[in-house]
Amino acid sequence: LSSPSPLSSLPPLSLSPLYSMDHPFTVVVAIDFGTTSSGYAFSFTQDPEAIHMMRRWEGGDPGVANQKSPTSLLLTPELKFHSFGFAARDNYHDLDPEEAQHWLYFDKFKMKIHSTTDLTMETELEAVSGRKVRAIEVFSHALRFFRVHALKSSSLLEGDEVRWVITVPAVWRQPAKQFMREAAYLAGLVSPDTPEQLLIALEPEAASIYCRKLRLHQVIDLSLRPMTNGLSLESDGSRDGLVNIAPSREQLRKARHSRTFLVERGTGELWSEMQTGDRYIVADCGGGTVDLTVHQIEQPQGTLKELYKVSGGPYGAVGVDLAFEAMLCKIFGEDFIESFKAKRPAAWVDLTIAFEARKRTATPGRSNALNISLPFSFIDFYKRYRGQSVETALRKSNMNIVKWSSQGMLRLTPEAMNELFQPTINNIIKHIEELMQRQEVQGVRFLFLVGGFAESPMLQRAAQNALGQTCRIIIPQDVGLTILKGAVLFGLDPTVVRVRRCPLTYGVGVLNRFVEGRHPRDKLLVKEGRDWCTDILDRFVSVDQSVALGEVVRRSYTPARSGQRKIIINIYCSVSDDVVYISDPGVRKCGAITLDLPEALPGTVAGAERREIRATMQFGDTEIKVTAVDMATNQTVRAAIDFLSN
Numbered sequence: 001l002s003s004p005s006p007l008s009s010l011p012p013l014s015l016s017p018l019y020s021m022d023h024p025f026t027v028v029v030a031i032d033f034g035t036t037s038s039g040y041a042f043s044f045t046q047d048p049e050a051i052h053m054m055r056r057w058e059g060g061d062p063g064v065a066n067q068k069s070p071t072s073l074l075l076t077p078e079l080k081f082h083s084f085g086f087a088a089r090d091n092y093h094d095l096d097p098e099e100a101q102h103w104l105y106f107d108k109f110k111m112k113i114h115s116t117t118d119l120t121m122e123t124e125l126e127a128v129s130g131r132k133v134r135a136i137e138v139f140s141h142a143l144r145f146f147r148v149h150a151l152k153s154s155s156l157l158e159g160d161e162v163r164w165v166i167t168v169p170a171v172w173r174q175p176a177k178q179f180m181r182e183a184a185y186l187a188g189l190v191s192p193d194t195p196e197q198l199l200i201a202l203e204p205e206a207a208s209i210y211c212r213k214l215r216l217h218q219v220i221d222l223s224l225r226p227m228t229n230g231l232s233l234e235s236d237g238s239r240d241g242l243v244n245i246a247p248s249r250e251q252l253r254k255a256r257h258s259r260t261f262l263v264e265r266g267t268g269e270l271w272s273e274m275q276t277g278d279r280y281i282v283a284d285c286g287g288g289t290v291d292l293t294v295h296q297i298e299q300p301q302g303t304l305k306e307l308y309k310v311s312g313g314p315y316g317a318v319g320v321d322l323a324f325e326a327m328l329c330k331i332f333g334e335d336f337i338e339s340f341k342a343k344r345p346a347a348w349v350d351l352t353i354a355f356e357a358r359k360r361t362a363t364p365g366r367s368n369a370l371n372i373s374l375p376f377s378f379i380d381f382y383k384r385y386r387g388q389s390v391e392t393a394l395r396k397s398n399m400n401i402v403k404w405s406s407q408g409m410l411r412l413t414p415e416a417m418n419e420l421f422q423p424t425i426n427n428i429i430k431h432i433e434e435l436m437q438r439q440e441v442q443g444v445r446f447l448f449l450v451g452g453f454a455e456s457p458m459l460q461r462a463a464q465n466a467l468g469q470t471c472r473i474i475i476p477q478d479v480g481l482t483i484l485k486g487a488v489l490f491g492l493d494p495t496v497v498r499v500r501r502c503p504l505t506y507g508v509g510v511l512n513r514f515v516e517g518r519h520p521r522d523k524l525l526v527k528e529g530r531d532w533c534t535d536i537l538d539r540f541v542s543v544d545q546s547v548a549l550g551e552v553v554r555r556s557y558t559p560a561r562s563g564q565r566k567i568i569i570n571i572y573c574s575v576s577d578d579v580v581y582i583s584d585p586g587v588r589k590c591g592a593i594t595l596d597l598p599e600a601l602p603g604t605v606a607g608a609e610r611r612e613i614r615a616t617m618q619f620g621d622t623e624i625k626v627t628a629v630d631m632a633t634n635q636t637v638r639a640a641i642d643f644l645s646n
Contacts, residue, residue: 028491029150030165030201031143032068032484033180035110035288035316036356036452038085038142039068040150041484048492051485054153067481071287073142075104079133084145089353092346097377100346101129106138107349108318111288113139115314119175120644121182128345139183147189163197164189165491167483169289170202170310173503174591175643177623182644199494200622204284204293206486207450208304209496211282212297213489214476222464222473279307280446281471283432284483285453288316290428292435294444298498308440309501309544312431317359317453319424324355327420331397336385340378347375362417363457369403369411379408421458428459429466436470447471450482499548500620504573506590507539508555509582523581535581540617542577547620556614556631559597567595567613571641591643593617595628598635613637 029042043051053067069085074092076082082103083091092105104127112135116123124132143166151162166180177200184190190197278299284291291312296305329337341348351374358370379390386393391404401416412420435441447467453459454475463473476482490496514524514531525532540553557567572582573590581587595613612631617624628639 024161025163025197026161028163028165028488030167030206030484030487030491031146031150032167032203032487033110033142033146034068034071034167034286034452035108035318036071037068037287037480038071038146039481039484040146041481041488042150042153043488043492045492048489051488052153053481053484054149068484070107071110071142072105072107073109073138073145075106075127075133075138075141077102077104079104079137081141081144084142089349093350095346097344097346101343102131103127104129104131104133105345105349107352108287108321109135109138111314111318113176113179114169114172114289119179121179128341128349130342136179136183136186139180140186143184143187143189147187163199163491165199165201165487167201167203167206167487169284169286169312170204170291170293171289171312173643174624178643181623199491201487201490202291202293202310202622203286203483204282204291204310204450205304205497205622206484206490207284207448207482208280208282208293208295208486209489210482210486211280211448211450211474211476212302212304218477220475220477222460222475223468279444280448281432281435281441281444282448282450283428283454284312284451285428285449285459286316286451287318287453288314290315290431290451290453292431294435294441303496303498305499306497306501306546308435308438309503311435313427315424315427315431316451317424317456319427320359320420321352321355323420323423324359325352327399327402327416331399331402332382332390332393333386336382339385340381344375344377344381347377347381350375351378358412359420360456362421364418364461366414366417369413370417371405371407371409371411373407373409376408417458421456425459425462429462432463432467436467445471447473449473449475450479452480454479495549497549499546502541502543502545502547502619504575505539505543505577505579506541506571506573506619506624507537507582508569508571509534510536510538512536535583537572537579537582537584537587541619543575544577549620551618551620553617553619554614555617556612557595558612565597567597569593569595569615591641592645593626594640594642596638598630598633598637615639617641 025045027042027044029040031040032038039054041051041053070089071085072088072092073084074082074088082088088105092100092103095103106125106127109125112123112125113119121134121136123135125135125138126132164184166184168177168180180200181195181198184198185192278297280295282291282293282295284293289312291310293310294307296307297303298305325337351372354372358372362370374390382388382390382393394402394404394410399416401413401419403411403413405411432447436444447463449460449463460473460475467473478485511525511527511532511534514533519533523533523535525534538555540555541547557569559567569592570589571591571593572587574584574587576586579587582589593615595615597611597613613628614631615626615628617626624641626639626641628637629635630637
């Protein structure tokens with residue numbers, strides 16, 4: 001590689017041209033691709049105050065205007081797309097058990113992207129039946145489904161008039177964000193030649209963009225509700241100060257006719273009415289992850305400034321489902337559960353759906369048990385597998401908190417439900433408490449709970465009990481749609497988040513002059529009679545550093561030899577800022593910048609040692625971007641940054 005001549009970061013530039021307002025987009029379509037449920041919404045740039053929600057899904061639960069559909073995908077045995085959402089669930093359920101083993105049903109597959117440390121285009125996902133497919137194909141099938149649906153419902157014909165927005169958890173690293181982008185290219189949302197047509201939005205950030213538009217009647221303030229200690233006044237939880245956010249019949253009726261929400265032009269009244277300052281935490285409690293973001297509203301323009309780097313982790317509502325599965329393994333044996341999944345995959349999916357439906361109705365202080373129907377094939381398969389009945393297994397398991405009902409149901413006592421919820425909820429509360437102790441977050445008196453899991457009275461109660469003394473806990477009324485609406489607003493104006501914090505330290509390895517006594521001897525490299533120190537980290541940005549939109553880091557690189565066609569620069573990252581060398585503990589190679597060098601033009605200085613390629617990197621956006629210029633000719637050089645083939 002070349003020996004770079006490090007240039008200092010230049011002062012902030014004007015905004016990158018990516019977000020110029022004279023764009024040709026007529027509509028913004030946002031896809032909220034969630035772990036458990038997904039949906040889309042759109043808005044026309046001519047009428048940005050109106051956000052149109054997607055229509056009802058086929059196969060949705062009756063009586064509910066389903067604005068989101070389960071993130072479930074069904075592929076045929078030949079790996080062709082069959083159906084998505086409720087339709088995928090229903091079709092899989094209807095398959096003959098023998099047949100179902102050959103079909104591929106995927107749900108909650110987004111979690112895999114978070115948990116895979118070495119994500120690439122080849123990473124595989126396992127269907128319920130055990131068959132494997134490349135993850136990128138599963139994601140692109142789902143995105144293609146949304147593309148078709150959205151274009152149909154917004155009556156758009158020309159794909160190039162759309163700006164697409166896809167939401168991802170803020171705790172996702174660069175490879176996962178790039179993976180989503182590649183899946184969108186594969187699904188035909190946009191072409192790789194027009195990357196600016198697709199924005200990656202961070203989920204809690206989108207929620208925050210929407211929350212700053214709210215008015216007082218659009219939120220539920222948990223701190224204004226009377227909380228009782230211990231058991232609630234009524235066994236169903238309706239009186240114990242918890243919110244059942246299910247809309248009234250009247251609201252539903254209206255909602256069926258109109259799928260349009262209006263948002264405020266400026267900042268909502270909430271802030272002036274509450275007089276609690278302009279800083280707040282958004283806790284996005286989703287199916288897979290919990291994301292915490294701290295924002296400050298900059299008045300009068302209403303832009304947002306991030307005060308502390310995003311934090312969170314895999315503590316979403318799926319944790320409760322996994323706890324239920326672990327409980328079943330404890331009672332019936334892990335070997336049986338694995339065998340049942342493999343031989344009766346569709347019945348297993350039915351059982352998980354039945355549990356999820358009951359999970360939503362769980363309230364603290366409930367005095368009666370929750371019943372979960374076991375599929376007949378579960379009872380039958382167990383008898384043949386173990387030679388004894390499900391009832392006997394329960395009796396022998398000494399699990400006193402789970403009972404058997406003669407109607408073929410598992411009865412989960414309130415203690416059992418608490419046991420399933422507690423680990424996940426405790427993780428969320430602990431995370432928020434740790435964040436609130438940070439110096440940068442001191443004095444924040446406002447906590448927005450958003451995301452699907454925020455609808456759970458179990459989580460609401462725990463949050464109010466643990467945090468209600470230190471801050472006001474606010475829940476937007478349509479809490480499950482907060483991110484979707486915010487993602488549309490972000491697509492209409494991506495410059496609304498003006499300052500972000502870097503989640504990691506990024507830099508490249510360089511050679512510097514060797515200084516005796518300062519540099520270790522094992523880093524000494526003698527080259528053409530000069531002493532160099534290798535492996536020094538030339539840092540571009542530091543962890544938790546504030547970076548404004550449009551601020552850039554510039555470095556110049558010279559090819560090592562004439563005729564060189566490519567410069568490849570490895571990028572390193574670290575969660576700590578206390579690093580000097582790329583070989584230090586905790587520093588890892590995470591990506592590479594590739595600069596394509598055009599042939600030097602006749603008549604220009606062709607000498608390699610004179611040629612200078614200036615690379616410009618932006619870290620203030622939701623994705624890291626790079627551009628480059630050949631200084632001799634002022635020509636733009638093809639520059640790419642890749643975090644997936646590492």
